[in-house]
Amino acid sequence: MVNFIDIEKFTADELLEVAELAENYKNFDLNSPIFLNNRDKIVALIFLENSTRTRISFEIAAKKLGLTVIGFDSEKSSLEKGETIKDTVLTLKALGVNAIVLRASSASSVNQVSKWVDIPVINAGNAMRSHPTQAMGDFVTIREAISQGRFKSENINSFDDFSKLKIGIVGDIIHSRVARSLGELFERFGAKTYLIGPEELLPKFDIGFRVEGITDDFKTCLPELDIIIALRIQLERLTEPLLVNPIFYRERYGITGSLLESAKPSTLFMHPGPQVRDLEIDSDIIDSDRSLILKQVENSIYSRMAVLTKTMGLEIDGINNL
Amino acid sequence: MDTTGLVEADLVVDPKGIVAAISKEINVNELPVDISSIVQVEAGGSVIMPPFVDMHCHLRAIVQISEDYESGCRAAAKGGFGYLMSMPNTDPATDSVDSVLKARTLISNSETMGVKVEIASAITKGRNGVKPVDFESLIRNQVRYFTDDGSGINDREVMQTAIRTLEGTDCILAQHLEEKSAFDSGIMNLGDVSTKLGLAGISKNAEVLMLARDIELLSLNSVKYHAMHLSVAESVELVKKAKDSGLKLTCEVTPHHLFFDETELLSLDPNFKVNPPLRPYADVVALRQGLLDKTIDVIATDHAPHRAATKEMPIETAPFGMLGLQTAFSAAFTSLLDNKDLNSLNDCANELTVVMRAMSLNPRRILGLDDGTVVKGEKANFVLINPMKNMVQTHGDIESRSQNSPYLGRKLRGSIEYLFLEGESILMDGKLTK
Structure with a gap:
């Protein structure tokens, strides 16, 4: 699982694996030190459309996994100065970001971004297409x-x-x-x-x-x-x-x-x-x-943890054996 | 000449670019030229046609960096074209004698590879559909093609005025069929795919309503009316009925509307965003059929270069349009073959004839150009095509200043190998000579 953009792109087995991992996370002691290995991995949350719950849910999910999270919204970024989304994500990639979570008001941006960078891209909602x-x-x-x-x-x-x-x-x-x-x-x-x-x-x-x-x-x-x-x-x-x-x-x-x-x-x-x-x-x-x-709100966190784990290929000892 | 219009022969072009011989069997020793200077081309299984004529392309020029006359003509030459009608939706619009003369000066100062570029004028000032241009002075300055392409003439009275003004002239009034109210703020065809993707759709009515209105106007006054880039089955039907009832009108289809259907948009790639939009497969089939049964007269490219930074914008805001000059023949030919196996030229003689008619003979007739017949003793003026050779376009092949080709990586059938324009060799073995 490289990117997570549209549900229809995945088989039932792949989706079940994500759901089962989420359920494992739910039953797991998330204060366990095994997640500390992820601190050098950076997730960029790019939210180009208003969002509260999804953004916070992703942030909590990433933090529970011990990932380093950088937030990013269009009003405070170079996108407002006329930079294209392509340049923004290429810059983030060059800065060492390991995965991108993208919410956009455009249906196409997440697909485009996934072609421009070779790091995992996770869809946090693209216009009216997918969530x-x-x-x-x-x-x-x-x-x-x-x-x-x-x-x-x-x-x-x-x-x-x-x-x-x-x-x-x-x-x-x-x-x-x-x-x-x-x-x-x-x-x-x-x-x-x-x-x-x-x-x-x-x-x-x-x-x-x-x-x-x-x-x-x-x-x-x-x-x-x-x-x-x-x-x-x-x-x-x-x-x-x-x-x-x-x-x-x-x-x-x-x-x-x-x-x-x-x-x-x-x-x-x-x-x-x-x-x-x-x-x-x-x-x-x-x-x-x-x-x-x-x-639903609570489980969204565990599901996002599972999606981040699967797409970023995070190796977390023990969790899969639960 | 058989019923397909194809003739089998060998052909010799002498070093001065004159057609020295056309014959079923040529004895090189009897040629009136020094045979040591002759480059022999193994062109068995190839066909020659009069150079293609594109009635609809956007060469941008003036101040735009997506294309200029030189890059556009290089792309055209590689696609086998000898003549281009350049659309007036420049910035600012080409809507006056001044702007036409300026464009012509720019063309004459450009290396156009022997490709002739003619300038079309807008129908209304600024292409805003309100105030007609000064037709009289434009006609006096040899402008013969009028269109607001990029927008349709929504106001019935403005259209009627244009028709009446051009009635009895040899000018062409070409309509970009787009009824604003039905177009909405659409991005792609309104239907299953747009619903799945949650994208705003463009109803086929945007095209059909305006075409129906124009046909009604044509029954009142007669003009050389040309319907641009038909995209839906109903339009083909309307044109067929109008022609059957004796109305004089012509119409065109683009290679991309013959080649692609709306499912390409599932990729959400803005390179497939084009206006009129790619339509469902049933429409594609109707367009191909319309071409085969001669309802559709012309294949025209609607070559629309856009620089990468604009086509990399979100699909909702990226501009409409795709490249088309270099791939026009192969895309149209491939679509008409519809996966048919080819073992010999005979297997595709009909498709070749249809493409020749639509890309060369008919546009020549409509625009009043010579018929392009290859004649012994005259300057060589033809395109040589290898229908058996496949091609796959890569970024490196693109001569345009823009890269927005939808055909990249697709297998296309038939390849443009040679182009002679007015005795000059422009394309050799698929490569431009300069």
Whole structure:
């Protein structure tokens, strides 16, 4: 694994290896001195688009691995002075950086950077295309829920039953890199993906992964679903004003108490964040044990640790034997 | 001459560049030249055609560093071209007698390898689609080609005015088909691939709507209308219907729209960002068919050099366009062969004829140039092609000042080996003579 850019570029086995390593990290004493060997390795976090959680999550992941982290955002860099991204990454490489984590508002930058430098490049979100480490964290979270017996009533008892899962992604699908990466991941492991939202936020063409159903009728689809992943409406990406108003949206697509009544008792809720409370998902659901949101945040760290380990080829004694 | 238009013969060009003999069997001892001075070329299995004519290329020039007349003409010569129509979307736009004369001076001061460069003028001032240029004075100064290429004429009245003004002249009114409202701020074809990548798409309607409108205008007034770089099946259909109904119009397709489809964008490589965008394979097939059934008259390159630093920008902001002069024949020929095996020249006679028609004969006819027939006793003026030879373009082969070729590393079939222009040897064995 040289780079980590799009989920669809990896086999199920490769993705499973990353998930299993993340799970090992979760159970490991991270204060162990074995990580100190990594101090001479430098990871550059280049964030050319606003981000709080992903950036902090990557920083914590790298620091837990004992890596040296340098932060970098466009406002404080030479990119603002007209330097190209190519020159920026070539400079970082020359300065001895060992891996690049890149968040960009362009779909192409991460692919381009991976061709210009021969060090690992990790995609921390590229425009509307991909957010593979978010998907990996969510994958680990779902695996965890299965192993905890959360879907026992549906006869989903182990990861072998993953393909029985029916997962609904609700909201602003068309602008969502998370939806695309999750959809590619669910396809790899056979789970059924439903895309749900107002028509204007649903794809009008083939989105590139297998979709079981696509509908603007959440209520009808809901009783089937084992997992519901709500998405934020990305107002900043809209090229035309939204036709649907917030009240109507909440009524039809919000994860509300009344909606919960028609869901199965085992149905769990996720959100990649940042979530708008009481529009996309009600506060009391976010804070209930039906919500996996904080687990997603936590697992994103271990998944990013695993991705950094695999791409950078970090050798950490013992961890693989756990 | 058989039905394909290909004739089998040997050919001798004397040291002065005159075609000394064309015959099925030439006896060198009977030639009116000193045979010791003759360089013999083993060209069995090769074909000659009149030099190609490109009705659509961007030579930038003036102050732009992505290309100049010299580098553009070197690329053209290597691609077998003898004549280029240089587009007016220069900076500033070529939209006045002054700017045309300035460009011509620059050309006459450049080493153009014998390639003739003609200057096209914009249709509207500054190419902004509002105020028509001074057609009369431009025509008086021998400008015969008008286009706002890079933008379409969105305003129906402006287009109608241009048509009426040029009605009855021998001038060509060439339209870059791009209806702004449907183009949006797209980056690539609107469809499955753009949806997968989350990139803004360009609807095919951007092209089709404007073409339909123009055809309607042509039914009211007649002008030498030329539809540039068709990219979708519906456009081919519209042109076919219009021609069937008796309207006089011509149209072109680029080698890259024949060769590539939209899936190339999956690489997110800005070198595949071009306008009109690469389309789904079904459109590619329709374009090839349109060329074969003569609906499409011309293959034109839309050669658009961009320096590396701009094509290394994010795909959303990188400029549209790709190189095309050097690879035009091979790309078009390869696409028409569609993976067919070639054992002899006969296996590709039809494809060769189609390319010759679209890259040489038809553009010559449309632009009112000589037909380029190779005649004994006249100056040698032809391109020699080896259809059996494959080529793979590398950065080192590129003569342009820019490197934005989408064909790098791709196997292309057919190779341009020799070019004679007005008796002068320009290309020998695939290499420029100077």
